[in-house]
Amino acid sequence: MSKILVVDDEPSICWGLSRLAESLGHQVQVASSAEQGVTLAAEFHPDVIVLDVRLPGVDGLTAMKLFRRLSEQTPIIVITAFGDLKTAVTAVEQGAFEYILKPFDLHEIRTAIERALRRTPPGASAATIAASSAGVEGMLGCSPAMQVAFKRIALAAASEAAVLLTGESGVGKELAALAMHRHSPRATGPFVAVNMAALSANLAEAELFGHVEGAFTGATQTRRGLLAQANGGTLFIDEVAEIPPSIQVKLLRALDQGEILPVGADRPVKTEFRVVSATHQDLHQLVDRGEFRHDLFYRLCTFEISLPPLRDRPQDVPLLANYFAGQFGNGRAVLAQETIDELLRRPWYGNVRELRKAIEHALVLARSGSVLPSHLPAPLPSFQSSSSPKTAEGRLNEAVTELAQSLLKNPELNGDVYDRFLQVVEKPLLTTALSQSGNQCAPAARVLGLHRTTLKRKLDQHGIADGGAE
């Protein structure tokens, strides 16, 4: 029997967790504030602490330090309904064993408690990293999908894993890479960013690996490449799918061996960095088609973080719009409710970058006071031409029409077309939502707007396995 301390000011959570822990044969104590929890912990010596973040009086993240003073090793499972990037990063920095978003399902918390109890050696918890002086300002999001992304960013920051950030242009991939660097143990080292789409194949080699004087026409002096400049820090490779094949081989060698050969040099140079890359393309598909080396892909993608398009997280639109209005208007401009309504109607094909520019544009016109819909620029087109749709939505439209035509033509499906249609389109939706939510049912259900039990039933129907906790 183990001892579990639950610290939460919501009686229903305390009750549910107590029943769960007791059903697993553990002894439970509950506290409704951090102060009470610390007093109890001093006498009760819990094996695991389940700690809410938002508490009356001392908040949970501050209380982690007090619990740590009592016992360095006791795993702390942090639970929160208010997951932003700062909370996630702080929880990981303070050595939280697990970080779980409310509402959670009992399976998720049960798995976390069982894992925490199995953990014996010190250091098996999420890595404790030195607190970074840099802030986590600037990356905002209150949607469930962004809270999941923040958690993954915080976990990845504390590790040395090669991270692949995926998502459409303007969703914040570079911002996420920078946040990861600033909160990594390499924060005091350099953050070097390179956009592969901006480099021609000729330039790419010299830019990345450097060159010696006289290596080619115009190489009037020896120059360190970006990989050498990233030594001790983080290399961010944006538009990674654009790396030319000849450079892919050289990059793989550099990552594997920790050294590079500058153009024209006869001796390699040592460099050691953590690599974070980003793409808006489907890199898995490029690997399948043989257009991107699979060995390099595996080297670059130990951990994938997908940032959702802004149109799939409307909750973030008012938050971001007000933030940008504050930034560009120096606090003198206010977005009218009609403007927020208009922003919520737009598809934001250019994502947060487009929203930021739209607010900047509106503030130039409005100057100060109320920002009205008429101050906004026209929305960006979806880049979809009628002859060749390029967006996912455009391609989907075509595919759905084709599928509908074929189902409607099939006499055997008479009266069943709707169900069959849903069966076909539901599965990829559920699979994608689940994988983007770290294979966890609760956050996937939240993003989809389904009840957890409904989602579980649908997953069973489609034979899709959810992985429980991460």
Ligand SMILES: Nc1ncnc2c1ncn2[C@@H]1O[C@H](COP(=O)(O)OP(=O)(O)OP(=O)(O)O)[C@@H](O)[C@H]1O
């Ligand atoms: N969550 C966010 N909170 C605040 N600002 C954001 C957020 N996401 C993106 N931005 C802002 O939107 C702009 C675009 O972000 P960023 O360059 O990181 O996107 P990206 O996905 O790397 O785009 P691309 O693929 O085109 O390089 C930046 O000005 C960034 O600061």
